[in-house]
Amino acid sequence: MTALPDSRLSRWAPLAALLTTSVLLTACGSGGEDSGGTSGPAKSGGTLTFAVGSDAGCVDPQQVGSNESIYSVRQIVDSLTDQDPGTGKIVPWLAKSWDIDSRATTFTFHLRSGVTFSDGSELTAQVVKDNFDAVPRLGALGTLAQGYLSGVESTTVVDPLTVKVTFKQPNAQFLQATSTHSLGIESAASVQRSPQQKCSDGVVGSGPFVLKQYVQNQSITLARRTGYDWGSSRWSKKGEAYLDKLVFKVVPEAGVRAGSLQSGQVDAISSVGRANEAALQGGQVTLLRRANPGVVFGLGVNNSRPLLKDVKVRRAILAAVDRKQIADTVFPTGTRPATSVLAHTTPDYTDLSSDLAFNAAKAKSLLDAAGWKASSDGVRTKGGKKLSLTISWFPNAATNQPALELVQQQLKAVGIDVVLKQGQVSQFATTLQGGDFDLVWSNVTRSDPDILRSSFSTQLANFYRLPASSLDTDLSGQAATTNADKRSELVGEAQKLIVQNAYNVPVVELQTQLAVTKKVHDLDFDSGSRIQLHDTWIG
Amino acid sequence: MRRYVIKRLAQAVGVLWAAYTVSFLVLEFLPGDPVSAMAGAGMDSGEVDPARLAALRHEYGFDKPVLVQYVEYLGRAVRGDFGDAISTGRPVTSTLADALPQTLQLTGAALLLAVVLGGGLAVVATYTSQRWLRQLLLSLPPLGVSVPTFWVGLLLVETFSFRLHWFPAFGNDGLRGLVLPAVTLAVPTGAQVAQVLAKSLLTALDQAYVETARAKGAGRWRVHLRHALRNASLPALTVVGLLVGQLIAGSVVVETVFSRDGLGRVTAAAVTAQDIPLVQGVVVFGALIFVATNLVVDLVYPLLDPRIVVASGRKASLA
Secondary structure: OOHHHHHHHHHOHHHHHHHHHHHHHHHHHOOOOOOOOOOOOOOOOOEEEEEEOOOOOOOOOOOOOOHHHHHHHOOOOEOOEEEOOOOOOEEEOOEEEEEEOOOOOEEEEEEOOOOEOOOOOEOOHHHHHHHHHHHHHOOHHHHHHHHHOOOEEEEEEEEOOEEEEEEOOOOOOHHHHOOOHHHOEEOHHHHOOOHHHHHHHOOOEOOOEEEEEEEOOOEEEEEEOOOOOOOOOOOOOOOOOOOOEEEEEEOOOHHHHHHHHHOOOOOEEOOOOHHHHHHHOOOOEEEEEEEOOEEEEEEEEOOOOHHHHOHHHHHHHHHHOOHHHHHHHHOOOOOOEOOOOEOOOOOOOOOOOOOOOOOHHHHHHHHHHOOOEOOOOOOOEEOOEEOEEEEEEOOOOOOHHHHHHHHHHHHHOOOOEEEEEEOOHHHHHHHHHHOOOOEEEEEEEOOOOOHHHHHHOOOOOOOOOOOOOHHHHHHHHHHOOOOHHHHHHHHHHHHHHHHHOOOEEEEEOOEEEEEEEOOEEOOEEOOOOOEEOOOOEEO | OHHHHHHHHHHHHHHHHHHHHHHHHHHHHOOOOHHHHHHOHHHOOOOOOHHHHHHHHHHHOOOOOHHHHHHHHHHHHHOOOOOEOOOOOOEHHHHHHHHHHHHHHHHHHHHHHHHHHHHHHHHHHHHOOOHHHHHHHHOHHHHHHHOOHHHHHHHHHHHHHHHOOOOOOOOOOHHHHHHHHHHHHHHHHHHHHHHHHHHHHHHHHOOHHHHHHHHOOOOHHHHHHHHHHHHHHHHHHHHHHHHHHHHHHHHHHHHHHOOOOOHHHHHHHHHHOOOHHHHHHHHHHHHHHHHHHHHHHHHHHHHHOOHHHHHHHHHHHHO
16 A cells, blocks of 8 residues: 555655655754744644554553554553653652562552542542453453563552552562553543443543544544643643644555645644655654664574574674664664664663674674585575575564565675565464564564563563573563662663674664644653653644 | 246355355464464564463354354354454444445445446447547546556545645545545446446447437437437446445455545454454455345346346256
């Protein structure tokens, strides 16, 4: 369906390149943080119309995992905590404060008083307990929330405004998890409904906006909650939100989204790809971009495969990939090449760019040293065997195929033959579980470095078949400490071990790119590179 | 006549059963697993718990033997129950029922436009005595059939919505929102109507009865419309049955380009999510519409041309 914009882009490629450069300059000029120019003080009122590309078929924040649905449902619920996107620090929201025991197994939250849900009921420790107790019953859509609460032993009500969550094992990531939409708090009546009812009819939250109407595959309409007075401590406006109404329209075709924004039919759009950037230049439009935190897009290595067991071969792949070329050719403008296994927006990220520098000569000498000899057809051999690997990939993003075709060329240049193996998106989980892959193209969005433990600890699923090593110690150590400095040190150590042993081949940071008209102000990303619209205004 | 009707009804039921069975088999043997698809949705989750997957499989009955699943589901489907969609948990039948009016509106408007414009084109092209004009008009239908629908749609949106601001680019709201998608969908369909009707009109105009009519002093328009068109419309009517199928298929693209809700969008979403109950519902429902249209066409035939029942009856008695 993107065939038209793509072909149009290639015909006008030189012009497009020129124009996107100027868009980038304008975006930088406007300062990034504030999407508006000079238009006076913030004012209340108005409707923001936001076109998104898809609808997950569900309006329960605890259940959805798709970014495009999170944009809207996030506004319905408040969370116990919030996370500062700049520092990664966890700050108060529904919880005024919290205590964590030294082993990071017990989390006690002290709730704000006077918070009400839009059905009039009050926020109490019991409601929070009911929410967390119901999470395991959420079903297939609720895997995010279930993951955050896995290993929970009990949730207890200490007093009407104090709730205590106890885990069987140390679980430092839980504090950040309480800041996500997945653990957004819903009213007692909402929690009692079945997951299906919550999906189709929506939920009652205490958030700055209330769900008014949901038409599947069409639109989600939200209205401002009057009397709202318990916003996150990091929001600039106190009390109610500025906007009267939020309308999210589902517009699957990227070209139609871009045209609708240009022609003023909508105020903001999501999922702006490189192909649409040229179409959006010049008008009254600002592009907003932020790298998604978590594990960057890259090649997950099956470390148990005979060819890939050899660290020299893995390191050769690491050195043979020209990340900058891939980021600049395939991905939206501003996309950063990976400089660690974590994106630079993840708390405790460590810059390892020197380990990830492109160096074809180094790759070749590593392969020579590993005994893989260059041959006439360009593919190296050892003992009559060809150095041939498959990359499994799934069409969940339009950028996957062109990115991997570049990787294929780059590896070919140092003598590694790569076969690209496309699967169904739905096969992703089973492929990882089954282990029948050499390399797999994937990423994970999460604004807590504990995501490294989920992906690389040999004590969990260990999809990448890593051997047990000191990496495990670092990963379980960071999950068990509440000391920020110590945790940062362990997370840094883990990143080094993963990159230097080439357990994974980081390639590019996934970037979320939105476009808004110039009359939209303060539409900012949250720590997960999603949006919070309480402070947003139109003028 | 009764025998003819019963035979046609039996055929219709057979087609429905075949559609159900084939779609069941295809979905059964397709690689991938709808339950892990849901569990790994968005790929934001790092871990998928095998025990949870097993529980979900049990919940949806995917752990039973294939034959048992087939018989159970078929039994329920006959009673109009296709179960709940995996992706939303809503009953399949109510999901389809909600989407149906939108698609009927769209396909109905498109069919009307296709018949009026395509038919009009065929009549004018075959009527004109200007050779160059006829050639020009007759070259339009092949063009209309061959341009991709989504391209036509994007072109219309670009011109009439983004530039001229006459119509909205997306949504299901009212008559104005219906114009561009209906025109888009009517282009290939109308082109086919024009192709078939023009061809049979040209054939009819060569027939002896047309000569007779002319000899009796009937005017050119009268001969063209009263005599030739009436006879030529029979093959075109046959095509209408096929066109309905094509319109439903085309709605997947048109509803996506114009962000309209409807069966096409439901289909696209169901296939992407490998939502087996929903895909099954869509396939059988699509087949039902197709079969019903063709049944109506088949039953209207004998009214226009009694020879059809006679021929069919003779064949039946021979068998």
